Amino acid sequence: MRMRKLKKSSKVKSVKKTAPSWFRTPYNRLWYVLVQDPKQFLAMEDESHHALYEIAKEHFQSHFKAITFYAANNSGELIAAIYYPRMFDADENEVLTVLCHECVHVWQEFAESLHEHEPSREFEAYTIDEIFGNVLTEYRKLVEINKAHTEGKAIKHKKQPDLV
Numbered sequence: 001m002r003m004r005k006l007k008k009s010s011k012v013k014s015v016k017k018t019a020p021s022w023f024r025t026p027y028n029r030l031w032y033v034l035v036q037d038p039k040q041f042l043a044m045e046d047e048s049h050h051a052l053y054e055i056a057k058e059h060f061q062s063h064f065k066a067i068t069f070y071a072a073n074n075s076g077e078l079i080a081a082i083y084y085p086r087m088f089d090a091d092e093n094e095v096l097t098v099l100c101h102e103c104v105h106v107w108q109e110f111a112e113s114l115h116e117h118e119p120s121r122e123f124e125a126y127t128i129d130e131i132f133g134n135v136l137t138e139y140r141k142l143v144e145i146n147k148a149h150t151e152g153k154a155i156k157h158k159k160q161p162d163l164v
Contacts, residue, residue: 036088
């Protein structure tokens with residue numbers, strides 16, 4: 001998905017949801033994040049990142065494995081969000097493959113922002129490695145949060161034994 005510069009977004013109420021971790025590419029050219037739930041867009045600390053939500057919201061019901069959105073925040077910085085709504089419904093190998101694929105798109109946008117049309121293979125490989133490593137770390141964090149949330153629901157809904 002191509003980058004769009006948006007006007008200042010309207011104020012969005014904070015949502016009590018785990019805010020995703022933001023990462024930066026080398027040379028501080030691009031911020032990127034992994035998002036699994038639409039509410040995470042709204043939990044982002046910096047309101048300027050809600051520009052991604054404005055772009056992404058029309059795709060929340062789409063049938064795709066994952067998609068990467070790009071925008072410029074209010075400071076003019078390039079930001080990207082990898083949105084993977086069904087990551088917990090897929091087998092881990094599929095998740096890793098899809099995340100790697102989306103990280104390459106983040107790399108492509110980053111390289112374009114540097115006006116690099118023929119970057120060295122090592123620069124490309126190391127940068128994709130860093131992007132994927134950060135996204136993988138965030139994915140593992142989301143897995144743990146989802147697991148704790150799921151277990152919490154199971155405990156909460158567990159039927160209490162009848163007292164005689």
